Amino acid sequence: MALRGQKSTLVITQFLFGIIMCLFLVIISLSSGTAAELQRFQHAAKEDGSLSVLVVGDWGRRGFYNQTEVALRMGIVGEELDIDFVISTGDNFYENGLTGVDDPAFQESFSNIYTAPSLQKQWYSVLGNHDYRGDVEAQLSPVLRKLDSKWLCLRSFIVDTEIAEFFFVDTTPFVDKYFKEKEGHVYDWSGIQPREAYLSNLLKDVDSALKNSNAKWKIVVGHHTMQSAGQHGNTKEIVTQLLPILKENNVDFYINGHDHCLQHISSLDSPIQFLTSGGGSKAWRGDVSWWNPKEMKLYYDGQGFMTAKITQSQVEIVFYDVFGNVLHKWATSKQLYSIA
Numbered sequence: 404m405a406l407r408g409q410k411s412t413l414v415i416t417q418f419l420f421g422i423i424m425c426l427f428l429v430i431i432s433l434s435s436g437t438a439a440e441l442q443r444f445q446h447a448a449k450e451d452g453s454l455s456v457l458v459v460g461d462w463g464r465r466g467f468y469n470q471t472e473v474a475l476r477m478g479i480v481g482e483e484l485d486i487d488f489v490i491s492t493g494d495n496f497y498e499n500g501l502t503g504v505d506d507p508a509f510q511e512s513f514s515n516i517y518t519a520p521s522l523q524k525q526w527y528s529v530l531g532n533h534d535y536r537g538d539v540e541a542q543l544s545p546v547l548r549k550l551d552s553k554w555l556c557l558r559s560f561i562v563d564t565e566i567a568e569f570f571f572v573d574t575t576p577f578v579d580k581y582f583k584e585k586e587g588h589v590y591d592w593s594g595i596q597p598r599e600a601y602l603s604n605l606l607k608d609v610d611s612a613l614k615n616s617n618a619k620w621k622i623v624v625g626h627h628t629m630q631s632a633g634q635h636g637n638t639k640e641i642v643t644q645l646l647p648i649l650k651e652n653n654v655d656f657y658i659n660g661h662d663h664c665l666q667h668i669s670s671l672d673s674p675i676q677f678l679t680s681g682g683g684s685k686a687w688r689g690d691v692s693w694w695n696p697k698e699m700k701l702y703y704d705g706q707g708f709m710t711a712k713i714t715q716s717q718v719e720i721v722f723y724d725v726f727g728n729v730l731h732k733w734a735t736s737k738q739l740y741s742i743a
Protein backbone atom coordinates (compact mmCIF):
# COMPACT_ATOMS: atom_id res chain seq x y z
CA MET A 404 0.00 0.00 0.00
CA ALA A 405 2.77 2.40 1.02
CA LEU A 406 4.59 1.65 -2.22
CA ARG A 407 1.49 2.33 -4.33
CA GLY A 408 1.00 5.68 -2.51
CA GLN A 409 4.57 6.68 -3.30
CA LYS A 410 4.12 5.75 -6.95
CA SER A 411 1.03 7.89 -7.41
CA THR A 412 2.72 10.83 -5.68
CA LEU A 413 5.56 10.43 -8.16
CA VAL A 414 3.12 10.41 -11.10
CA ILE A 415 1.39 13.55 -9.82
CA THR A 416 4.73 15.28 -9.30
CA GLN A 417 5.84 14.40 -12.83
CA PHE A 418 2.49 15.61 -14.20
CA LEU A 419 2.76 18.97 -12.40
CA PHE A 420 6.35 19.32 -13.51
CA GLY A 421 5.25 18.75 -17.11
CA ILE A 422 2.56 21.43 -16.87
CA ILE A 423 5.00 23.93 -15.37
CA MET A 424 7.52 23.22 -18.15
CA CYS A 425 4.83 23.78 -20.81
CA LEU A 426 3.82 27.11 -19.28
CA PHE A 427 7.45 28.09 -19.05
CA LEU A 428 8.01 27.35 -22.76
CA VAL A 429 4.88 29.28 -23.74
CA ILE A 430 6.03 32.31 -21.74
CA ILE A 431 9.52 32.14 -23.28
CA SER A 432 8.19 31.97 -26.82
CA LEU A 433 5.78 34.86 -26.21
CA SER A 434 8.40 37.11 -24.68
CA SER A 435 11.19 36.49 -27.19
CA GLY A 436 9.42 38.66 -29.77
CA THR A 437 8.92 35.97 -32.39
CA ALA A 438 5.69 37.13 -33.96
CA ALA A 439 2.90 34.79 -34.87
CA GLU A 440 3.01 33.05 -38.21
CA LEU A 441 1.76 34.97 -41.21
CA GLN A 442 -1.91 34.48 -41.89
CA ARG A 443 -2.36 31.78 -44.50
CA PHE A 444 -5.07 31.28 -47.12
CA GLN A 445 -5.54 28.12 -49.13
CA HIS A 446 -6.55 28.75 -52.71
CA ALA A 447 -6.91 25.56 -54.73
CA ALA A 448 -5.42 25.42 -58.22
CA LYS A 449 -7.50 24.17 -61.14
CA GLU A 450 -8.25 20.45 -61.45
CA ASP A 451 -5.41 20.02 -63.94
CA GLY A 452 -3.06 21.52 -61.34
CA SER A 453 -2.53 24.79 -63.21
CA LEU A 454 -3.20 28.29 -61.98
CA SER A 455 -3.71 31.61 -63.76
CA VAL A 456 -3.45 34.94 -62.05
CA LEU A 457 -3.72 38.55 -63.14
CA VAL A 458 -1.60 41.27 -61.53
CA VAL A 459 -2.45 44.99 -61.48
CA GLY A 460 -1.09 47.83 -59.40
CA ASP A 461 -1.38 51.54 -58.66
CA TRP A 462 -4.96 51.84 -59.82
CA GLY A 463 -7.66 53.53 -57.72
CA ARG A 464 -8.50 56.80 -59.49
CA ARG A 465 -12.30 56.62 -59.89
CA GLY A 466 -11.87 55.35 -63.44
CA PHE A 467 -9.74 58.28 -64.59
CA TYR A 468 -6.35 58.02 -66.31
CA ASN A 469 -7.55 55.01 -68.30
CA GLN A 470 -8.28 52.98 -65.16
CA THR A 471 -11.62 52.01 -66.72
CA GLU A 472 -10.00 51.05 -70.03
CA VAL A 473 -7.38 48.92 -68.28
CA ALA A 474 -10.17 47.29 -66.23
CA LEU A 475 -12.16 46.44 -69.38
CA ARG A 476 -9.11 44.84 -70.95
CA MET A 477 -8.35 42.95 -67.74
CA GLY A 478 -11.86 41.55 -67.94
CA ILE A 479 -11.35 40.27 -71.50
CA VAL A 480 -7.91 38.76 -70.85
CA GLY A 481 -9.13 37.40 -67.52
CA GLU A 482 -11.91 35.56 -69.35
CA GLU A 483 -9.53 34.12 -71.97
CA LEU A 484 -7.13 32.88 -69.31
CA ASP A 485 -9.83 31.75 -66.92
CA ILE A 486 -7.97 33.42 -64.08
CA ASP A 487 -8.17 32.02 -60.57
CA PHE A 488 -7.50 35.24 -58.72
CA VAL A 489 -6.23 38.80 -59.02
CA ILE A 490 -3.21 40.25 -57.24
CA SER A 491 -3.07 43.96 -56.46
CA THR A 492 0.44 45.28 -55.85
CA GLY A 493 -0.86 48.25 -53.82
CA ASP A 494 -1.58 51.95 -54.07
CA ASN A 495 -5.17 50.84 -54.18
CA PHE A 496 -6.75 54.24 -53.57
CA TYR A 497 -5.31 57.59 -54.68
CA GLU A 498 -4.19 60.01 -53.49
CA ASN A 499 -4.53 59.26 -49.80
CA GLY A 500 -5.95 55.75 -49.30
CA LEU A 501 -9.43 55.48 -47.82
CA THR A 502 -10.84 57.88 -45.22
CA GLY A 503 -12.75 55.01 -43.57
CA VAL A 504 -14.86 51.97 -44.39
CA ASP A 505 -17.62 54.30 -45.61
CA ASP A 506 -15.37 56.14 -48.10
CA PRO A 507 -17.24 56.07 -51.46
CA ALA A 508 -13.84 55.70 -53.19
CA PHE A 509 -14.11 51.99 -52.41
CA GLN A 510 -17.05 51.68 -54.80
CA GLU A 511 -15.95 54.41 -57.22
CA SER A 512 -12.40 53.10 -57.66
CA PHE A 513 -12.92 49.38 -57.11
CA SER A 514 -16.39 47.78 -57.12
CA ASN A 515 -17.82 49.96 -59.91
CA ILE A 516 -14.69 49.67 -62.07
CA TYR A 517 -13.72 45.99 -62.04
CA THR A 518 -17.16 44.77 -63.08
CA ALA A 519 -16.26 42.12 -65.70
CA PRO A 520 -17.43 38.61 -64.74
CA SER A 521 -13.90 37.22 -64.98
CA LEU A 522 -12.69 39.72 -62.36
CA GLN A 523 -15.28 38.63 -59.76
CA LYS A 524 -12.64 36.36 -58.27
CA GLN A 525 -10.78 36.79 -55.04
CA TRP A 526 -8.47 39.82 -55.08
CA TYR A 527 -5.40 39.64 -52.85
CA SER A 528 -4.05 43.13 -52.15
CA VAL A 529 -1.13 44.65 -50.35
CA LEU A 530 -0.93 48.24 -49.18
CA GLY A 531 1.10 50.89 -50.99
CA ASN A 532 2.57 54.11 -49.61
CA HIS A 533 -0.51 56.06 -50.77
CA ASP A 534 -2.74 53.64 -48.85
CA TYR A 535 -0.74 54.40 -45.70
CA ARG A 536 -1.74 58.06 -46.08
CA GLY A 537 -5.33 57.12 -45.26
CA ASP A 538 -7.07 54.93 -42.72
CA VAL A 539 -5.12 51.68 -43.04
CA GLU A 540 -7.43 49.67 -40.79
CA ALA A 541 -10.31 50.53 -43.13
CA GLN A 542 -8.67 48.75 -46.06
CA LEU A 543 -7.92 45.73 -43.87
CA SER A 544 -11.42 45.67 -42.41
CA PRO A 545 -13.87 42.76 -42.83
CA VAL A 546 -16.52 45.46 -43.37
CA LEU A 547 -15.14 46.06 -46.88
CA ARG A 548 -15.11 42.33 -47.54
CA LYS A 549 -18.82 42.31 -46.71
CA LEU A 550 -19.44 45.23 -49.08
CA ASP A 551 -17.57 43.46 -51.88
CA SER A 552 -16.61 39.85 -51.27
CA LYS A 553 -13.82 39.87 -53.87
CA TRP A 554 -11.85 42.36 -51.78
CA LEU A 555 -9.12 41.16 -49.42
CA CYS A 556 -6.27 43.33 -48.24
CA LEU A 557 -3.89 42.56 -45.40
CA ARG A 558 -0.47 43.81 -44.43
CA SER A 559 1.48 40.55 -44.88
CA PHE A 560 0.06 37.10 -45.58
CA ILE A 561 0.42 33.91 -47.58
CA VAL A 562 -1.71 32.44 -50.36
CA ASP A 563 -0.97 28.76 -50.77
CA THR A 564 -2.08 27.12 -54.01
CA GLU A 565 0.14 24.04 -53.47
CA ILE A 566 2.05 24.36 -56.77
CA ALA A 567 2.85 27.98 -55.98
CA GLU A 568 3.02 29.85 -52.74
CA PHE A 569 2.55 33.63 -52.74
CA PHE A 570 4.14 35.64 -49.93
CA PHE A 571 2.62 39.11 -49.64
CA VAL A 572 4.91 41.51 -47.80
CA ASP A 573 4.07 44.94 -46.38
CA THR A 574 6.95 46.98 -47.81
CA THR A 575 5.92 50.59 -47.00
CA PRO A 576 7.10 50.54 -43.34
CA PHE A 577 10.64 49.68 -44.53
CA VAL A 578 11.08 52.99 -46.33
CA ASP A 579 12.86 55.58 -44.16
CA LYS A 580 11.81 58.66 -46.08
CA TYR A 581 8.12 58.20 -45.20
CA PHE A 582 9.17 58.57 -41.57
CA LYS A 583 11.76 61.31 -42.04
CA GLU A 584 10.88 63.61 -44.95
CA LYS A 585 7.12 63.34 -45.00
CA GLU A 586 6.68 66.17 -47.54
CA GLY A 587 3.50 67.27 -45.80
CA HIS A 588 1.89 63.84 -45.91
CA VAL A 589 0.37 62.17 -42.90
CA TYR A 590 0.94 58.43 -42.57
CA ASP A 591 -1.10 56.03 -40.49
CA TRP A 592 1.60 54.09 -38.65
CA SER A 593 -0.74 53.06 -35.83
CA GLY A 594 -0.52 49.32 -36.51
CA ILE A 595 3.23 49.02 -37.02
CA GLN A 596 4.73 50.49 -33.84
CA PRO A 597 7.36 49.94 -32.60
CA ARG A 598 8.75 50.02 -36.13
CA GLU A 599 12.02 48.17 -35.46
CA ALA A 600 10.23 45.21 -33.90
CA TYR A 601 7.56 45.21 -36.61
CA LEU A 602 10.17 45.02 -39.37
CA SER A 603 12.41 42.46 -37.71
CA ASN A 604 9.44 40.20 -36.90
CA LEU A 605 8.16 40.54 -40.45
CA LEU A 606 11.54 39.57 -41.91
CA LYS A 607 11.73 36.60 -39.54
CA ASP A 608 8.21 35.50 -40.48
CA VAL A 609 8.88 35.76 -44.21
CA ASP A 610 12.16 33.88 -43.85
CA SER A 611 10.64 31.03 -41.85
CA ALA A 612 7.58 30.81 -44.11
CA LEU A 613 9.86 30.56 -47.16
CA LYS A 614 12.02 27.95 -45.45
CA ASN A 615 8.96 25.85 -44.59
CA SER A 616 7.51 26.09 -48.07
CA ASN A 617 7.37 22.96 -50.22
CA ALA A 618 5.80 24.79 -53.15
CA LYS A 619 7.33 24.30 -56.56
CA TRP A 620 7.19 28.05 -57.21
CA LYS A 621 7.81 30.75 -54.63
CA ILE A 622 6.49 34.19 -55.49
CA VAL A 623 6.90 37.26 -53.31
CA VAL A 624 4.61 40.26 -53.77
CA GLY A 625 5.23 43.73 -52.36
CA HIS A 626 4.38 47.28 -53.31
CA HIS A 627 7.88 48.69 -53.59
CA THR A 628 10.41 48.15 -56.36
CA MET A 629 13.53 46.05 -55.81
CA GLN A 630 15.02 46.38 -59.27
CA SER A 631 13.56 49.14 -61.42
CA ALA A 632 14.59 51.63 -64.07
CA GLY A 633 11.46 53.65 -63.35
CA GLN A 634 11.03 56.93 -61.49
CA HIS A 635 11.55 55.45 -58.03
CA GLY A 636 14.39 53.12 -58.94
CA ASN A 637 15.44 50.41 -56.48
CA THR A 638 14.09 50.74 -52.95
CA LYS A 639 17.33 50.50 -50.99
CA GLU A 640 15.78 49.41 -47.68
CA ILE A 641 14.18 46.30 -49.15
CA VAL A 642 17.21 45.58 -51.35
CA THR A 643 19.37 45.40 -48.23
CA GLN A 644 16.86 43.77 -45.86
CA LEU A 645 14.41 41.66 -47.87
CA LEU A 646 16.27 40.68 -51.04
CA PRO A 647 18.92 38.57 -49.22
CA ILE A 648 16.10 36.48 -47.70
CA LEU A 649 14.54 36.00 -51.13
CA LYS A 650 17.88 34.94 -52.60
CA GLU A 651 18.65 32.55 -49.77
CA ASN A 652 15.28 30.83 -50.10
CA ASN A 653 15.23 30.33 -53.86
CA VAL A 654 12.36 32.69 -54.62
CA ASP A 655 11.43 32.61 -58.30
CA PHE A 656 9.65 35.95 -58.73
CA TYR A 657 9.39 39.27 -56.95
CA ILE A 658 6.34 41.19 -58.12
CA ASN A 659 5.71 44.85 -57.26
CA GLY A 660 4.04 48.08 -58.29
CA HIS A 661 5.06 51.60 -57.18
CA ASP A 662 6.65 52.59 -60.48
CA HIS A 663 3.77 53.30 -62.85
CA CYS A 664 4.99 51.11 -65.65
CA LEU A 665 5.33 47.51 -66.80
CA GLN A 666 8.77 46.03 -66.42
CA HIS A 667 10.67 42.76 -66.38
CA ILE A 668 14.25 42.62 -65.16
CA SER A 669 16.27 39.38 -65.22
CA SER A 670 19.07 40.19 -62.86
CA LEU A 671 22.44 38.72 -63.82
CA ASP A 672 23.39 38.01 -60.21
CA SER A 673 20.28 36.15 -59.14
CA PRO A 674 17.73 33.77 -60.67
CA ILE A 675 14.89 35.91 -59.27
CA GLN A 676 12.78 37.60 -61.93
CA PHE A 677 11.79 41.15 -61.00
CA LEU A 678 8.37 42.10 -62.35
CA THR A 679 6.73 45.49 -62.05
CA SER A 680 2.99 45.73 -62.67
CA GLY A 681 2.10 49.30 -61.72
CA GLY A 682 0.15 50.36 -64.80
CA GLY A 683 -3.40 50.25 -63.42
CA SER A 684 -4.16 53.91 -64.13
CA LYS A 685 -1.91 56.98 -64.35
CA ALA A 686 1.34 56.10 -66.15
CA TRP A 687 4.56 58.05 -66.28
CA ARG A 688 5.59 58.39 -69.90
CA GLY A 689 9.28 58.74 -70.58
CA ASP A 690 10.29 58.43 -66.93
CA VAL A 691 13.04 55.84 -67.28
CA SER A 692 16.72 55.55 -66.42
CA TRP A 693 19.37 53.53 -68.20
CA TRP A 694 19.49 49.88 -67.25
CA ASN A 695 21.78 47.11 -68.47
CA PRO A 696 20.06 45.79 -71.65
CA LYS A 697 21.29 42.29 -70.78
CA GLU A 698 18.96 42.40 -67.77
CA MET A 699 16.10 44.52 -69.09
CA LYS A 700 13.53 42.27 -70.78
CA LEU A 701 10.70 44.80 -70.87
CA TYR A 702 10.20 48.41 -69.99
CA TYR A 703 6.87 49.92 -71.02
CA ASP A 704 5.95 53.35 -69.73
CA GLY A 705 2.22 53.13 -70.42
CA GLN A 706 -0.79 51.50 -68.79
CA GLY A 707 -1.52 47.80 -68.59
CA PHE A 708 -1.19 44.71 -66.45
CA MET A 709 0.41 41.28 -66.22
CA THR A 710 -0.73 37.68 -66.12
CA ALA A 711 1.02 34.50 -65.00
CA LYS A 712 0.08 30.98 -65.97
CA ILE A 713 1.60 28.48 -63.60
CA THR A 714 1.97 24.71 -63.96
CA GLN A 715 4.20 22.20 -62.16
CA SER A 716 6.80 22.50 -64.86
CA GLN A 717 6.43 26.04 -66.20
CA VAL A 718 5.52 29.64 -65.47
CA GLU A 719 4.60 31.90 -68.35
CA ILE A 720 4.23 35.62 -67.77
CA VAL A 721 2.60 38.01 -70.24
CA PHE A 722 2.37 41.79 -70.13
CA TYR A 723 -0.54 43.56 -71.87
CA ASP A 724 -1.16 47.18 -72.75
CA VAL A 725 -4.51 48.98 -72.49
CA PHE A 726 -5.51 47.71 -75.95
CA GLY A 727 -4.77 44.10 -75.04
CA ASN A 728 -1.62 43.98 -77.17
CA VAL A 729 0.95 41.54 -75.84
CA LEU A 730 4.00 43.63 -74.96
CA HIS A 731 6.17 40.83 -73.65
CA LYS A 732 5.92 37.11 -73.08
CA TRP A 733 8.45 35.08 -71.13
CA ALA A 734 8.53 31.57 -69.72
CA THR A 735 10.71 29.56 -67.41
CA SER A 736 10.60 25.89 -66.61
CA LYS A 737 11.66 23.48 -63.91
CA GLN A 738 12.00 19.74 -64.09
CA LEU A 739 8.75 18.04 -63.27
CA TYR A 740 10.28 15.87 -60.55
CA SER A 741 13.09 17.67 -58.85
CA ILE A 742 14.08 17.45 -55.24
CA ALA A 743 12.98 20.64 -53.42
Ligand SMILES: *[C@@H]1O[C@H](CO)[C@@H](O)[C@H](O)[C@H]1NC(C)=O
Pocket residue numbers: 467468469684685686705706725
Ligand atom coordinates in the same frame (compact mmCIF):
# COMPACT_ATOMS: atom_id res chain seq x y z
C1 LIG B 1 -5.00 56.40 -72.26
O1 LIG B 1 -4.36 55.46 -73.07
C2 LIG B 1 -4.02 55.92 -74.37
C3 LIG B 1 -3.38 54.78 -75.09
O2 LIG B 1 -2.25 54.29 -74.45
C4 LIG B 1 -3.07 57.10 -74.29
O3 LIG B 1 -2.81 57.61 -75.58
C5 LIG B 1 -3.69 58.18 -73.42
O4 LIG B 1 -2.77 59.21 -73.24
C6 LIG B 1 -4.09 57.60 -72.07
N1 LIG B 1 -4.75 58.60 -71.27
C7 LIG B 1 -4.33 58.92 -70.05
C8 LIG B 1 -5.12 59.98 -69.36
O5 LIG B 1 -3.38 58.40 -69.50
